[in-house]
Amino acid sequence: MSTPSLPRLQHICASGAIAAIGIWITWLSYTQEPADAFLFPRLISTVFVVLALWTFGKALLGWTKVGNGLSTVALRRLAPGLLVALVYLFWGAETLGFYTAGAIAFFLLLTLYDPAPHNEAKTWIKRAVMTAVYVAVMYALFAMLLKIYTPREIFF
């Protein structure tokens, strides 16, 4: 790590967020009814909060030993891929149909992360062929072999 101060700040934010979630679920556990059914969640969330606050305290004091945090470079690199994945997972798969969305996501990810030069026709043909093979294998495995009926809304 080049700058030790960056992970420290990140650790404070991350463990602070976890502690906040811990407090929230503890509050939920102790206020929801019927009490009988929430006995276990209460127990767990109490331990959760104690551990989360402990971690938060350690982060504040800079005692955190493990975890490298996120570098700006890594964040910038993963952002486009994560965006494609998010759209695919939470919207595309169900709205466009599994195979259409799968093919689009696959092709986009290849385009984003394949280091081959973008200005050669060969690269694009290679990507298109790979996408076609990928969709064919997925279709053979899940639709034909396992007979799983996937959402196929607007397209296939």
Next chain:
Amino acid sequence: MKKLIAGVALALTTLTGGAALAEYPERPIMMMVSYGAGGATDFQARIVTMTAGNEDALGMPIAILNKPGAGGRVGWNWFATQAEADGYTLGAYNIPHFIAQSVKGGVSYSADSFEPIANWGADPAVFVVAADSPMNSMDDVVNYAKENPGKLTFSGAGLFVGHHIAALQLEKAAGVKMAYIPTKGGGAAAMKAVIAGEVMGGVNNLSDAYRAEQAGNIKILGVFDLERSSFLPDVPTLKEQGYDIDDASVNFRGVMVPKGTPQEVIDVLAAKVPEMFRNDAVAKKMEAGGSPMHIMTRDEVKKMWEARETTLKDLLAGL
């Protein structure tokens, strides 16, 4: 753009709607079972739907989809709120389970959320004790419970399922207080508790109890039904043993669809599904597995649902 596509898609479905219905079913059908793979409901559902692909039945296979959890609540909640009412998603029902749960509350379904299609089986609850138990009749059980109020532990598959209804009926009819222990993991877990001696007795499915009795692990003391079962001709009903208990806890299993399914589809299913159940191969496999069949048509099931709802509302009113 999205609106446009959706609009076109909608127009297309409306245009082709009439034609598509005439050909129902044109692709494989899914049937949701709200218990795990291998349970009694799942096992029977797989047998009774095995001939669905035949030309004289639906002409398309039915695939079983398990959504287990919380005594069936998970599956039925999904079926009432998220399943598509297009005729390609069927559901298996268990009476009195889902009606009792809806009477008790805390779920998003009631008898009005579903349209019955047909009934395939009726599995009464029975009272069982371990093979080495000193109890040999329901009177022994009730006498013990009278001498030790609240101390007789007995297992069942969960709260507000058939077993629990039978337990409540027994406590009411005999005027005793007993300790009903619901188990996680259905009838199999409840039966294990009886055989292992964790509890003193249990309420269980007739089909599972019949098998365990054959294996020499348990004794069956009484049947919670109006008449004796053909599988167990020697075991008296609770009524014969002097307890006023009817068939409210008998586990009726059958097929239903979500409310809002097109009437044409319901009509096709209501006509063909009972015939599918009457198949000889189905009857043979059900008999071999020790599962009692009881085929009812849509109209008969409707009446049965209504009658159960009234009984259960009375029984559960005090809880």
Next chain:
Amino acid sequence: MEFLNYFGAVFEPVAFGLLLIGTIGGLILGATPGLSPTMAVALLIPFTFHLAPVQGLILLGAAYTSTVAGGAVSAILLKIPGAPANIATTLDGHTMAQKGEGARALQLSFLASAVGGVIGVLLLIFLTPYLAQWALAFGPSHLFWLAILGVTVIGSLDSASVVKGLLSGCIGLWLATIGFDDIMGAQRFIFHPALGGGINIIAALIGLFAIPQVITMFAKGRRPDETEVIAVQKHSIMAAVREIIRRPRALSIGTITGAIIGLIPGVGGQIAGLVAYDQAKKFSPERAKFGKGHSEGVIAAESANNAMVGPSLVPLLTLSIPGSPTAAVLLGGLLIHGIFPGTDLFDNHPDVAWTFINSMLIGQVLMCIFGLYVASLAARVAQVPQYVMAAIVLGLAVFGSYSIQSSMGDVYVMAALGIMMYFLERFGFSAAPLVLGLILGPIAEANFIQGSMIAEATTGMGSYFFGGTMNIALIAIVIASIAYSVWMELRSRRYISKEEIYG
């Protein structure tokens, strides 16, 4: 020795053909993300309708044994555990594959599976009557303590910091309470309709293990691959056999732990691999190497999860009580042919019973042969460029989690947990303890509630949960486990300096 008389039936042409189909099909199904052994066996049930009882059971038995081992393939190559049984295999197996030692990891895992599996089935053959009593001996209070024992393992499992390990475990325990409460039926923490059925363990596994890896690959960015091409090392089968023989400790710990835990109804299969991994680590002088591609980790985990297959059928075959979800599905396969497990099975249908058991024995060997054959081929997966791998794994995760119960909700749960896990991992949390919490939570809760209901009606909480030899023995092990973790933590503090940790 009665079982020897029925070996002939396994080698009849039709039966042997089915055995081959079951084994190869099982390996493929097991290696498919999202398909647990239970589902694979359930998928095959319809085929057995048309077969004779013996033939049907051969197919199911072979499929059961090989799907459990097949799960190791995706665990090692893709870091997607096929079932909870394979979680521990990912910890060292995938690291080995990333180092180019995929062939070695796969060979070791198949050999260890076969050894564990054969011993497990032999236990089933020779000790069934004694084991049946053992399987029944675990009541709610014992299962509760057993789950607590599992929780104490959480802190030390694949995590550099005990507090963060425990916190990961707590997150898992809490996630497990989402959905309908299993006994009371009350709704808990259902923030979105997708959570109505709770968090499906297989979907969670796919998300927690596969998605962080996909995002990690994204984080490497678009850059030429030359520096990163993995040389997939060839590894001879004989060398793998020699290595297995040189690691008797991991192999025996795995096999014994798997066989004992496999017997316990309702707990067994899911945690056998993790517990064996943890034990092997604690008893190994090379414990620092665990998690960094150490072969003992793979051997212990895989021998345990196949050793559990035989014993897990004991309660089913003797008492007609299915002890695991897969056993429940096999029960269906028997009932369809009018065969009731229990005394009836061995007295009146010995041909069915023993042919079934023998087929699992032969199936283990066949599975091993096929596995070894494909290992060096399959290991080439590691040569697939990272960006292609990321795209494939993402797609498999979507299809796999959807196919569990044809539900979009499971895909959302998988995605949300996976993305959350990536960020948690960056801050020193890890997926294995989280999953262990997710598995153990419901076991601990249901048995605690059931036990306390029985206790209140009978002897009272104190004597029910703390009385009796078995309770006391289990509590002693729990205390010993905690003491060991604390001692190890204190000892390691002395020599870990700050530079090492910030690596």
